[in-house]
Amino acid sequence: GDSVTQMEGPVTLSEEAFLTINCTYTATGYPSLFWYVQYPGEGLQLLLKATKADDKGSNKGFEATYRKETTSFHLEKGSVQVSDSAVYFCALFTSGTYKYIFGTGTRLKVLA
């Protein structure tokens, strides 16, 4: 079945460091790919998305490119801030399945 694999956390970085969180997927169809963020005690917020191969999603300095050849959707940010500390979830959605498949999440902690 469809699945999403994320790098294990926690990831601890200093402010202004470069961030990469790896995400790979397995899907039988042509999924859309998403990154969601969850701040402590809150629900999920959509961070960015890409709906087809080679699309780049971007928001708030974060970006990720849909790579069909490597089945990956790695999240990057050039300079993280303390306020970016949260749990990040990679997810896929395939039309006709009606559901999201999430990775297990990667906790990011940014130190001042």
Add this chain to the structure above:
Amino acid sequence: DAGVTQSPTHLIKTRGQQVTLRCSPKSGHDTVSWYQQALGQGPQFIFQYYEEEERQRGNFPDRFSGHQFPNYSSELNVNALLLGDSALYLCASSSPGQRNTEAFFGQGTRLTVV
């Protein structure tokens, strides 16, 4: 726009009891999905409701049931609660008219079973 709203925000129940969680979708959305997020895990799909019927179900026992009302709001019911049902329950709404539809999530209901 109020977005997706869930109630209650927190709930404590005893093993064997029954619980009902509620969700109001984002304005203009007619599809509601429920997810269970155990501590330290990603959300797991429970089921989805569209046109007041369960359209798809994940790998959850029949103790988990739901309902969708004509105004598109939804309830999640869990019977015979187990300690393992303790989790954050997330509601997501979407509009199926879009091919690669984006779901909007509520803040969740934190259920603790003691």
